[in-house]
Amino acid sequence: MQEELRLSSWLPTTRKEVKIRGWEELDVILFSGDAYVDHPSFGPAVIGRILESLGLKVAIVPQPSVTDNLQDFTKLGVPSLFFGVTGGCMDPMVSNYTASKKRRDKDAYTPNGDIGFRPDYATTVYSNILKEKFPDTPILIGGIEASLRRVTHYDYWSDKLMPTILESSKADMLVYGMGEQPLREVVRLLQKGVPFSSLKTIEQTAVLIDKDESIPKNSNWEDVEIESHETCLKDKKKFASNFKIIEQESNKLKARRIFQKVGNKTLMINPPYPTMTEKEIDASFDLPYTRLPHPKYNKRGPIPAFEMIKTSINIHRGCFGGCSFCTISAHQGKFIASRSKESILREVDKVANMPDFKGYLSDIGGPSANMYQMKGKVQSICDKCVAPSCISPVICSNLDTSHKPLTELYQAVDKHPKVKKSFIGSGIRHDMLVPEFNKNADAKELDDYTEEVMTKHVSGRLKVAPEHTSDPVLKLMRKPSFSYFHKFKERFDKINIKKGLNLQLIPYFISNHPACEVEDMANLAAETKDMGFQLEQVQGFTPTPMTVATVIYYSGYHPYTLKPTKTPKTKKEKDEQHRFFFWYKKENKDWIRKTLNKLNRKDLLNVLLPVDDKWRKNKKAKPAKHTFDDAIPFNQRKNKAKFKPKKKRR
Structure with missing residues (x-):
């Protein structure tokens, strides 16, 4: 009974764990390229907990084997709503290979760092297996791999241009970016009885439309068509011209719907949801995570990625830096979604009261540590903006870059009686701390923040x-x-x-x-x-x-x-x-x-x-x-x- 109580704290991963919950069938089954860590920094866990909070019976199959009889794909049966598939918290090709295309000898998202548990192009591999075994069950793909490969893209590891991952994976729908908002809408409509095949106009999703299908109408959206996949294959310059449209529309508050011809089909990418409100992002982080790896890994060794973040606190999402080599804004967006101080302090308290907590928080941060609570001063200006970066070539005069809320947050965290020290492990934008560059900010505030970090949050x-x-x-x-x-x-x-x-x-x-x-x-x-x-x-x-x-x-x-x-x-x-x-x-x-x-x-x-x-x-x-x-x-x-x-x- 004690073991059953312990196992029921996680989403079920086996038929036995499903039975422990008293379930006969499942609504959604998730497949992930990562080991299952029930923590808000791990996307598959967030999606699972969101679905659970909507009243669904959800299970997760972490790192299913693709080299045997494929029983991992059939062991939990067929879900009543859909399969969800993700390659994991990193693109599997980045996870599996170095910049010189050599096989890595460690996988940070696998127990003991072992390799061989995540296939190349995992989302496509998993989705194809599921589609072959369960052709009538919808497949929804998401996560960083699906998000960054939603349109014609260059794949460095195969050195070729590839079409949208919807084409190669045969999935029915793609959710790009942070998936909580579109996922809630998908479930809401399915629970109303709308067939999955009719879900064509949900924001922040993409689908492939057959040539004999009519284009769904939405009077609230403007449309733009980019060069076809076939044109991109023939003309590199036209492929390059596509990206300006894709990047700008991905980072606009009122974006256009994007169309691209792919063979005899049409890719339709719907505009993104507005940036999550404080209430919405708090709701995502306040779900009942155990904050621990599933007990099934206890004898296999530690999971490096979890060990790195198990005492860290994520305080916001998004990055307005727009660096040319970085994928953060393409996935999380350039507008900052910040958690409330109260939600952050609740999580700090939860971490501080875990049995193995030694008094040290490894990180109070985000994609860029010092962008918490930063946003446009006049919203109407942001509504019209198409710039991919808010701080390049100069800091936008409409951007509020005050570091005071962040300094006060650090001080509030450090007041917790069980916290000896909180570190800032995320990257700090040092340029935003230089008054000559950050002319919007109060120089004293910048110095106060810098001094706070240097004296109390660095080792x-x-x-x-x-x-x-x-x-x-x-x-x-x-x-x-x-x-x-x-x-x-x-x-x-x-x-x-x-x-x-x-x-x-x-x-x-x-x-x-x-x-x-x-x-x-x-x-x-x-x-x-x-x-x-x-x-x-x-x-x-x-x-x-x-x-x-x-x-x-x-x-x-x-x-x-x-x-x-x-x-x-x-x-x-x-x-x-x-x-x-x-x-x-x-x-x-x-x-x-x-x-x-x-x-x-x-x-x-x-x-x-x-x-x-x-x-x-x-x-x-x-x-x-x-x-x-x-x-x-x-x-x-x-x-x-x-x-x-x-x-x-x-």
Whole structure:
């Protein structure tokens, strides 16, 4: 009886667990590429709990085996409403492969980090199996893989253009973005008796319409048609031109409905729902999660992704940065949906009272840690906006960038009697803390926030992401000048000395990004060395669907200007750019000398590898201690056409 009570706290995953709940049949069965962790940071759990809250009988089949007799797909029978399918919290190809297309040796969303439990293109694989076994049962796909592959897209791992995932998966409907709102409407209509096949005009969904079907009408929506999949296959420039429309419509409050011909069918992508209100997002986070992995994994080992976030608190969704290489706004949107302070504190209390809580919260954050409660001052201006970023090339004058609510939230969290310290593990937009860039904000508020973070929410290191030093690259990335990182470092150093903190500033950078040349990387290496940084763990650009940078990578054109834009694509080009991060390594020094001499950049060579008698006598001199760690891209930096020594810099 005790075991049954314990198991019934999770959504059922087996026939036995279904019986424990006293159910004879199920309304919805979910299939996921991740292990089942009943936590609000794991999308499949959120969807399962939402459906449960609507009175449905829901079960989840995590990481079903696709290499045996496929019994995982039939063991729970046929749901009365539909199958739900997701590849997991990451695109399976990102989860399975590195930027160099090598198989990863760990899967963060599987017990013990084991690999082999998630197939490539998992959503398509699962959906095809279900459609073959249960052709009459509707399939609804969602999650990051489906969301970012909802339209013709470039797939880096197969190096080809692929159609909407609705075509390859044979699914009946796709929910893009954060799925709570469209899912509620789907269920509402099904419970009213509307057939699944008639659900064509729900916001934030996409469907394929056969050539003999009429286009559903909606007098509230304007329509726009983009170039067909077949045209995109023939013309890379036209493929690039599609993306401007897709990105703008995805981030508008009053978007148009998008149509695209795919063979003899038509893809119809309905406009997104408005940004979730505080009440709506609170309702999603306040569901009865156990916040733990399912007990079935107890003997298999820890799940790395869960271990990383089990004492973290997500305070908002969305990001208005619009970085060209990032998929956050494509999935979560550019407008911020913030939870109420009360909802956050309730979750803090729940975490603090868990048996193994040691007093430390690993993160109070979101996609970008310091965007909580930020929105437009005049809503009517936001209603008309088509800009993909609210802070590039400059911060919008209509954006409220006050950090005061966030500072007050941190202080409220730290008042909990069981919380010894709360950390900020999410990336902080350092540029928004520089008054010269964030002219909308009160400079004192920015300093108060920075000091609050540095004195109370960092453990030795503050991680920020300039990403690059080249102005042309940063402009394409939708990042501000690197000069603002210099200014942030000045403020950081001032507080560090004032408070006697001895903190390290850890900047992250990215190589091989569109518009980046070898000379840009040499400038990056020289300028960061001049600032006292020695970079170690950094990241190469990985093309993922639904980003400006990936469109450029494949097509060679910038989707907004349609001007040719060069991108490093060969292994040789990528390796050479990446090597400049590690100028201090012995094996790279001769190559760097030859390369910079060839480029006639002796000024950079003199900064990176100054020649003196001591060096000539001892080529085995040890490099300085590393000060760079755990690279994950996030923010910005400035390039100078010619590197200038520190004393000449403004």
